[in-house]
Amino acid sequence: MTRVVIVDDHAMFRAGVRAELQGAAAPGALDIVAEAEDVPTAVAAIREHRPDVVLLDVHLPGGGGIEVMRQLGGVDARFLALSVSDAAEDVIGTIRGGARGYVTKTITGTELVDAIRRVAEGDAVFSPRLAGFVLDAFAGSIEVAAVDEDLDRLTEREREVMRLIARGYAYKEVAKELFISVKTVETHMSSVLRKLQLSSRHELTRWASDRRLL
Incomplete structure (x- = not known):
């Protein structure tokens, strides 16, 4: 069972993600152990519950998703960014901050379950367009x-x-x-x-x- 923490500053969105995951995942595949709404509550929840995967919004009160990852440098959890933003600087900055993947909020429940599974197994997960941003950044074509x-x-x-x-x-x-x-x-x-x-x-x-x- 993959243990998951959902981090987003909108309660309605967190509830929607929880419902989508519970509806799309096979029985016993996912355990949503906690939710958080900003940097301090995210750091506390992740330290307490030690999830396998953190679904992390990029823009959060208190410093953003990158600050969450910075404060949790020693925690054995993998971060999957789930954001409304598909801008190059957000994708690149979040990956540099330590995330294993980045998907946008247009993703379906089934696709998100698969992304969580793959990140938990150690894969890097991006949509094709977002993967292109990362490749462009390493190639030096994005300043x-x-x-x-x-x-x-x-x-x-x-x-x-x-x-x-x-x-x-x-x-x-x-x-x-x-x-x-x-x-x-x-x-x-x-x-x-x-x-x-x-x-x-x-x-x-x-x-x-x-x-x-x-």
Whole structure:
């Protein structure tokens, strides 16, 4: 039986993942031993329950998934990133931080069960597009340092809003996706444009596309 901890800052999403896993896994194959919502609760849960695999969101209150892995350097658990983000810098940074795989939240329950099994067995698991980012980074065709310098100006939530807006999402769609209000989306968007010295959604889309963030 593979012991799993689910780490995500949205309770509804954690509940959905739990239900999907329990519905898709063979009887006795998975044991979801704990859930956590931020860096401190994740670190505590993983240390207490010693799971085989941690399903880890990239953007978490308290420092993100990378901070969780940094604090748990001596713990014998494998990390599988499960994130709404499929941006190159998130994928590469998370893998450099110690994750064995990275899948997006569009994955099906059956696919996620298989990804967990493979990571538990020691495999590295990526969708084809995300694997391409990792290969590009090692080949030197993505300037990760330059991307990181730009993104350091933004908070984690601003990065999420920026990416969705740049992809053409309406404010209402962003609010629904991130479980925040439309007013909050507008506030984050204003902050993003100001910090990046951009004046419109069109400029933001071009900025994100140039940096391969879409």
